[in-house]
Amino acid sequence: MTEQQFDVAVIGLGAMGAQAVAHLAARGIKVIGIERFGPLHDRGSSHGDSRLIRLGYFEDPAYVPLLHRAYRNWRDLEARVREDLLTITGVLQIGKPGCHIVDGTIAACKLHNLPYDLLDQAQAARRYPAFQLDADEVAVLEPEGGFLRPEAATLAALRVAGADGAMLHFNERVLGITPSDGGMAVATDQARYRARTVVVATGSYIAGLVPELDQIAVPIRVVVGWFQPRDGLNTALGRMPGFLRDEGEAGSFFGFPVIGRDGVKVGKHAHFREVIDPEAPNAPVNEADRALLEDFIARRVPAAAGVSVGYATCRYTMLPGDDFLIDRLPSDPSVIVASPCSGHGFKFASVVGEILADLATTGESSLPIEAFSFASLARRLGTGADLAFGRRAAITTPRKFPNPPNGS
Secondary structure, rough: OOEEEEEEEEEOOHHHHHHHHHHHHOOOOEEEEEEEOOOOOOOOOOOOOEEEOOOOOOHHHHHHHHHHHHHHHHHHHHHHOOOOOHHHHHHHHEOOOOOHHHHHHHHHHOOOOOEEEEEEEEHHHHHHOOOOOOOOOEEEEEEOEEEEEEHHHHHHHHHEEEHHOEEOOOOEEEEEEEEEEEEEEEEOOOOOOEEEEEEEHHHHHHHHHHHHHHOOOOEEEEEEEEEEEEOOOEEOOOEEEEEEEEOOHHHHEEEEEOOOOOOOEEEEEEOOOOOOOOOOOOOOOOOOOOOOOOOHHHHHHHHHHHEEEEEEEEEEEEEEOOOEEEEOOOOEEEEEEEEEOOOOOOHHHHHHHHHHHHHHHHOOOOOOHHHOOOHHHHHHHHHOOOOOOOOOOOOOOOOOOOOOOOOO
């Protein structure tokens, strides 16, 4: 079988892979992108109408420089395709003083000189009557936050990649990647390819091609729902911001104003943290899924608590510490492992694509990514994990993760 030759092969064409092929093609790199399903499929993490984006990153202020670059890259992509992908609504972050969402957002805004408004219950009620705050809760408004349209954004990246010369293959499954003459051989169910560098950006399927991450990168099931609001005025786009809400022991929830015909969207970060087999189809939405979201919206966003319109399932791929992983595989630097993003990565896709293009072409990036390295992952795993990553980590059961409020 004849092998086609490429500079870079990108496996997986969801949010991160699509952005990677776009950035590589824009640099004149001969790149192929290979996706086992069709474009915009529902077996990944890049669908569902909307994703929050925000600068005051409570998870860790170290993300903020990457977010500034991500905003710029999203705007550049919008200009290229002449389509709105990022809408500024503000993001309201609600909880008790001292909780991670509130204090972390304020800390990130102060450190990076970002604007924000701190509202008490009465002020929040007057400005944003869609929300129900307790007397001891506050809300932090980050005015530069908003939402991305994930399907449109991913399709835009694929469009510009194709226009710039990338070869894009859908409905083709990669069976294996092996070292070959100073590069990598990529075998699929239809062909063989050779590339100097391979980027693996397969989300919940990543351990199938990077076995070092087996039982470390843990895929879980997430359900979101849409509701036709009781109060169409105060939940409208332009009046209601996107939001994150810290519910203490119950975890954190996120949501969006009315964006399209389906109404207000809400979800719980990591949902029930239900570990899934990525090879199995998405399980149907059940009564427990619906009850979780219906209870939340009735208590906390009563203006939106109208008729439930529909539900959708997507996947998070969680790593210990809920950080990203973007690095060369230590046992073979011709393989770049791209970002199991722990449920908060889509907003970064435009800059992750740039980073992956840097790593694939020069071996390094000037952007701050040390925290997303294999070495950093090994430190988070701790004793017993010998992560030279040419050897398997000493873990035999799925890891249990804490439930920090990472948003969406």
